[in-house]
Amino acid sequence: MWRSIASNALTLFIVLLIAAAGLLAWGRNQYSGPGPLAQAICVKVDKGASLSEVSRNLEAQGAVSDARIFRIGADYSGKAKGLKFGSYLVPEGASMAQVLDILTQGGASTCGREVNYRIGVAKAEIILRELDAASGSYVEVAKFDPAVEPAPQAYAAAVQEGDLRWQVTLAEGVTSWMVTESLKHADFLDGSIASVPPEGSLAPDGYEVEQGGAREEVLARMQAAQTQIIADLWAARAEGLPYDTPEEAMVMASIVEKETGIAEERKLVASVFVNRLKQGMKLQTDPTVIYGITKGEGVLGRGLRASELRRATPYNTYVIDGLPPTPIANPGRLSIEAALNPESSDFLFFVADGTGGHVFAKTLAEHNENVAKWRAIEAQQGTPDAGGVQGN
Template identity: 80%
Template sequence: MWRSVASNALTLFIFVLIGLAGLLAWGRQEYLGNGPLTQAVCVRVERGASLSAVSRNLQEQGAISDARIFRIGANYSGKAQGLKFGSYLVPEQASMAQILDLLTQGGASTCGREVNYRIGVAKAEIVLRELDPANNRYVEVVKFDPAAEAAPQPYVDAALEGDLRWQITLAEGVTSWMVVESLKRAEFLDGTVDAVPPEGSLAPDGYVVEKGMSRAELLAEMQAKQSATLAELWASRAEGLPYDTPEEALIMASIVEKETGIAEERKRVASVFINRLNQSMRLQTDPTVIYGLTKGEGVLGRGLRQSELRRATPYNTYLIDGLPPTPIANPGRLSIEAALNPETTDFLYFVADGTGGHVFAKTLAEHNANVAKWRAIEAQQTTPQP
């Protein structure tokens, strides 16, 4: 009898072991195998969130098949206490092990929301965007001009999120005054600005910032970047340029920046002004005249009057010889490169061609013919259509 009981017990024990082994194999497969996601999702880990709360959230979002297995795997791997606050993009079919790695490695959030404060020539605007995990592209949530309207509620709510990413983007050709005035309205920054940085000294680019960053520190970063860019490009400049210092090249770059928004034209536009300087011709460029009137504090918003073209200022290149005394905006890298490595041409004139670009001429007669064509295009554009 006892022999039969022992035999049955042994058989039961073997079946239990087989069952446990099968259960472990199944759990291991569930933990390491492809997950159930058919498209990527954004998973947010709240600050101080427990492993239980995170695993339940993952199961509710369909990222994992079983929250208990995820917790067991996290404990077994020693990562149960390593969850990092933030928002993370979990790709389709990600295994539990891969998801746990994403949530414990830390670093910058890979999805969620971001704010981009775009400082342009005419105005600045704050854009709140959110990543759409389905196509891994950001979609606009809300956009507003902080100088003209109150912050909308979606932005106010998002600004409270600890893992919200912040960026400031300077457009090419923006003036230093505009940058400072815009930064003053950036409520997510801190500190005061004692003085407007010299015109041309700020590098147009995108800057990743932290909430509460000092405005003065950010401006110093922009200046350091522009200084490094100018030094790098000055070292590889072409021979025979009609300016002797990097500062003069920066003035030329700012003029090129304001004359054309087409990257492919910049070196050709620079060649026109360099040819004029080499022939002791006045630059005769409207953007410098406008800067002499506005001092870079806003846009003129209309065409120049004849009286303004005759008004004597240090920036009126219809009246002064050579370059104006300072840059007239903050030029980008491409315009600095154009000023230091221009095309080799015989062009002395250019005028708009009606397509957003310009047509160039070697002689005044050719230029006058091009101007006449442009005037006809202008008249046609302003004539009311029946």
């Protein structure tokens, strides 16, 4: 009898072991195998959220098949207390192990909303965007100019809710005054700005910032970036340039920046001005004249008058010889490269061609023909300015 009981107990024990092994294998497969998501989603981890809260949310969103297995796997892997605050993109079919890695690896949020303060030549705009997880692209939620418009309710609510990424983006060719004035209206930054940085000293780029960060610190980062760019590119400059210092090169780069927005043209535009300097010709470029009028404080908003082209100012390159005394904007890296390594050409003139680019000429006669063609286009389009350099 006892032998029968012992035999039955042993059999039951073996069955239980097999069942436990099967359950363990099933759980391991559930944890490591492909997850139930049919398409990517955004998962938000609130500050101070517990593993239980997060696992229940994941199950409710369909990111994991069983919250309990997810918690057990997190405990077993030693990551149960490693959840990071933020919003994260969880791809379709992600396993529980992959989801846990995403939520504990830290770093910048990969999902959710972002605010980009874009400072352009004419105006600055705060743009709130949200990632559409299904398409992987950002959707614009709100946009406004903080200098003249109140913040939309969607933006105010997003700031109140938190979990935003912040960025300040400088457009190529923006002036230091415009950058400074725009940052004063950035409600997500703090602190005053003592003075406008020297023209040309700020690097156009995108800068990740922290909410509540100091405005002066953001400007310092922009200046440090531009200093590094000019230092790197000056060391690799071409020989025989008609300027002897990095400061003069930055003046040239800013002129190139304002004359063309087409990257492929920049080195050719630079070659025209380099050729003019080498031959002792006046640069005769409208953007410098405009800067002499506006001082970089806003957009002129009209064509230049004949009297302004004749007026003697340090920036009127129709009157002065050589370069103006300072840059006329903050040039981007490509324009600095163009100023330091221009194309080799015989061109001395260029004018708009009606397509957004320019047509170049070696002689005044060729240039006058090109100008006449542009004037015909200008008459049809009502375009006020031909751009480029004039004959003398």
